[in-house]
Amino acid sequence: MTISLAFDLLLAAALLWSAWRALVNQDTFRSVILFIVFGLLLTLAWARLAAPDIALAEAAIGAGLTGALLLDAIGALRGKDRQP
Amino acid sequence: MIDPLIWLILLPLAWATLAFLLGPGRGARTAIAGLSLQLWLAFDLAMKIGAGGPALHAVGGWGAPLGIDLAADGLSAVMLLLAQSVALPLALYARAYFAPDKTETRYFWPLIGFLLAGLNALFLSADLFNLYVTLELVGLAAVGLVAAGGGAAQVAAALRYLFAALLGSSMYLLGVALIYGAYGTVSLVTLEPLLTADAPRIVWMAGGLMLAGLLLKTALFPFHYWLPPAHASAPAPVSALLSALVVKASFYLILRLWLGPFAPLVGALAWLPMLLGAGAIFWGSWQAIRTPHLKMLVAWSTVAQLGYLFLIFPLLATTGALQAGVMQAVAHGLAKAAMFMAAGVLIKATGQDMVAGLAGVAQRLPLTLFSFGLAGVTLMGLPPSAGFLAKWLLIEAALAQGYWFIALVALAGGLLAAGYVFRVLRQAFLLAPVAYAIAAVPRTLEWTAFALATASVLLGLRGVELMALLAAGSAP
Amino acid sequence: MSSGLIFAITGVVLFAMGSAGMLLVAHLLRRILAFNLMGSGAFLILVGLAQRGGTPDPVPQAMVLTGIVVAVAATALALALLRKLHTLNGRTELPRVEDD
Amino acid sequence: MKTAAIVIGAAAFAATMIAALLDLPPSAIHLPRLVDANLPVSGVTHPVTAVLLNFRGYDTMLEIGVLLLALLIVLAVGTHDGADAAPTADPMLQTFARLAASLMALVAVYLLWAGARQPGGAFQAGAVLAAAAVLLHLAGVLPAWREPGALLRSGLAAGFLVFLFVAMALLSQGTLLQYPHAAAGSLILLIEFALTISLGLILAGLFLFLSGGQGSDS
Numbered sequence: 103m104t105i106s107l108a109f110d111l112l113l114a115a116a117l118l119w120s121a122w123r124a125l126v127n128q129d130t131f132r133s134v135i136l137f138i139v140f141g142l143l144l145t146l147a148w149a150r151l152a153a154p155d156i157a158l159a160e161a162a163i164g165a166g167l168t169g170a171l172l173l174d175a176i177g178a179l180r181g182k183d184r185q186p
Numbered sequence: 187m188i189d190p191l192i193w194l195i196l197l198p199l200a201w202a203t204l205a206f207l208l209g210p211g212r213g214a215r216t217a218i219a220g221l222s223l224q225l226w227l228a229f230d231l232a233m234k235i236g237a238g239g240p241a242l243h244a245v246g247g248w249g250a251p252l253g254i255d256l257a258a259d260g261l262s263a264v265m266l267l268l269a270q271s272v273a274l275p276l277a278l279y280a281r282a283y284f285a286p287d288k289t290e291t292r293y294f295w296p297l298i299g300f301l302l303a304g305l306n307a308l309f310l311s312a313d314l315f316n317l318y319v320t321l322e323l324v325g326l327a328a329v330g331l332v333a334a335g336g337g338a339a340q341v342a343a344a345l346r347y348l349f350a351a352l353l354g355s356s357m358y359l360l361g362v363a364l365i366y367g368a369y370g371t372v373s374l375v376t377l378e379p380l381l382t383a384d385a386p387r388i389v390w391m392a393g394g395l396m397l398a399g400l401l402l403k404t405a406l407f408p409f410h411y412w413l414p415p416a417h418a419s420a421p422a423p424v425s426a427l428l429s430a431l432v433v434k435a436s437f438y439l440i441l442r443l444w445l446g447p448f449a450p451l452v453g454a455l456a457w458l459p460m461l462l463g464a465g466a467i468f469w470g471s472w473q474a475i476r477t478p479h480l481k482m483l484v485a486w487s488t489v490a491q492l493g494y495l496f497l498i499f500p501l502l503a504t505t506g507a508l509q510a511g512v513m514q515a516v517a518h519g520l521a522k523a524a525m526f527m528a529a530g531v532l533i534k535a536t537g538q539d540m541v542a543g544l545a546g547v548a549q550r551l552p553l554t555l556f557s558f559g560l561a562g563v564t565l566m567g568l569p570p571s572a573g574f575l576a577k578w579l580l581i582e583a584a585l586a587q588g589y590w591f592i593a594l595v596a597l598a599g600g601l602l603a604a605g606y607v608f609r610v611l612r613q614a615f616l617l618a619p620v621a622y623a624i625a626a627v628p629r630t631l632e633w634t635a636f637a638l639a640t641a642s643v644l645l646g647l648r649g650v651e652l653m654a655l656l657a658a659g660s661a662p
Numbered sequence: 663m664s665s666g667l668i669f670a671i672t673g674v675v676l677f678a679m680g681s682a683g684m685l686l687v688a689h690l691l692r693r694i695l696a697f698n699l700m701g702s703g704a705f706l707i708l709v710g711l712a713q714r715g716g717t718p719d720p721v722p723q724a725m726v727l728t729g730i731v732v733a734v735a736a737t738a739l740a741l742a743l744l745r746k747l748h749t750l751n752g753r754t755e756l757p758r759v760e761d762d
Numbered sequence: 763m764k765t766a767a768i769v770i771g772a773a774a775f776a777a778t779m780i781a782a783l784l785d786l787p788p789s790a791i792h793l794p795r796l797v798d799a800n801l802p803v804s805g806v807t808h809p810v811t812a813v814l815l816n817f818r819g820y821d822t823m824l825e826i827g828v829l830l831l832a833l834l835i836v837l838a839v840g841t842h843d844g845a846d847a848a849p850t851a852d853p854m855l856q857t858f859a860r861l862a863a864s865l866m867a868l869v870a871v872y873l874l875w876a877g878a879r880q881p882g883g884a885f886q887a888g889a890v891l892a893a894a895a896v897l898l899h900l901a902g903v904l905p906a907w908r909e910p911g912a913l914l915r916s917g918l919a920a921g922f923l924v925f926l927f928v929a930m931a932l933l934s935q936g937t938l939l940q941y942p943h944a945a946a947g948s949l950i951l952l953i954e955f956a957l958t959i960s961l962g963l964i965l966a967g968l969f970l971f972l973s974g975g976q977g978s979d980s
Contacts, residue, residue: 367711
């Protein structure tokens, strides 16, 4: 009981930390990496919530595909970045 | 036996997909055929509701709270009628407006189909989460229509619109999540008896979040910042659709929730939307009077006209107030679609979109200027237009309850509307030589705009029937 | 305290962070991240709050699956517009609103 | 100034809401019981799949519509200015990617099949298929997509169309998406099969069209 509670709290803290870092980081590439880490942590949270279906979807779509889309976009945006 | 309620959702989905399968730029005829059928279905549904009262359809045969219910009452029937009667002439207009094989039209028809399906599904849904999905369907389709084939300014406007829409729907979604947490259901019908004035605090927060999110999506002042660029930079047929119908969808949902499950909570809150509405009327009209661009003027007029919809909230104890609000939604829907269509003709004919550039245009495009003027009559609220009827009902309800200042706001708004409508007309009727070469425009463009403008005026004479339909559904 | 409640509270903080990000962050790519954080927060609240008693509830779980697909659709759309904007004028931020 | 106001506002919002969450009484309606009671007649034995494709199947139908719509807009917005420099990778990597992609296709089939009884189903299977396509693209086996041809368009729309057709066909009995008892299981499997293909194509398309439209135009 206490161990699972501690795990939940730790996971919650890790979720919030990665989300926070993804938002405030000035380097978009690091932001996206942190966001993917956030997605993977979220997968764990769904598993803890007895929602394996969502965990699977989150890993594949939330972290995986969204992450790939974001990274690809960074590649395109970096291609010819102009400072405003 | 054909159930119009379901086919109003399935039909646009079907022709949207078909148009996509046919390939880029195709599908106009399919769309027009589909929309004609939909208009007939909407009339059929209105007749059925007028005769037999509200209709309910339990999707999958499960029924709430396990399944999703579709429900249609007088209010939904009126909104469905409005949506189909604006969409059909607009489709004819759009087909003539877009040059074939332009990039902006490659996926125009499927997008229109999904937008219409989303609107119809929204007007018929009685399930909070299902409503979220329909909101996203409408929102994303609208953003796509603004962005398609555009330049940098248009894409920037679409992005601003997208983020406003997503912020709004996320707030709505959180509200739904909290409601499910509090009551264990998202069905409007099941919620209604459960949600009482001594609801837990979280339910109040849920209501606040949903209201704020939907106000943002309706672009009520001061949440209107995204609307003028989006509605002004989109192609004319898209602007017409957005101003006439899309912003009304979230207004409809506010009204539905306000009168439905959240009725026990909203008592003291009613002045907030009214004050914001008054702010919208003054600020929107003022901006419309100042802006040098024609389509920007029409877009700011939408910001102002949306304000009227929210003047009714403190008055909802009398049935006249609801009638006034719905009448205003219908009148503005028809008139604003016509006005954007006429503006589209003027821009296409003169090749520019400054109000100052319209000098003398009336001699060359009398029908279009006449349509613009007729739509203006409705926006100003002159008799016998539907806009007049809406203002009349509003003022009557306000005076009956002693709120004379609401009546004053409505009257002042009419004068301000005259200010920006006559700005355009005066310029166009100047006996000056036309500054720009007038290009020939297809007759369809002029006549479809004229038809909608005429409808917005003549509807004032048939308002009784519309009010009877609205009343037919209000008793569950 | 059940897992459900812990993650519902986490969801509230995520939603608040995400909405502040939507309003404050100028770079559009990170604004898209903020939108996704808002969504994830709402999903955690939806499932977490419904399961605060400890029993799994398949209804909000199915809703979240729907929500995740809608979120990825919106994200892809936002990225498409952002990339288009960048090809057109090289910017990754929106111009300031001039309320003319 | 504005920043401080928004940050303080967000913090106050979170604090108020957490306080309100902590003293929320149990909900009046307990849907899991209803789901369990109706599970035997739903055609599947996994509760989440039953909700997703039967009890709230209408949501799912509209949601596939949203996804297809997003793809349409990506196509409608897409620029076609960049030359697609097909990424080249060494043959070892390509062989490996092919192998991994075939394995992922197998996983997708398994997920689809398992969905009726345990976690899994069309969404997860479709996502895995899409991931396989993205992998093949990154390894240089599969080029990015441009304007979709008739065949690809049909594939993209198939899942939604099958869903729509089933809905229309069942309307002859009077109710939208009410599966007849005996056929519920097989109808759901049919829809899920079509959905898997389309979801895989659409999700892959979101990546491959974006990538092909604008990606490598340096």
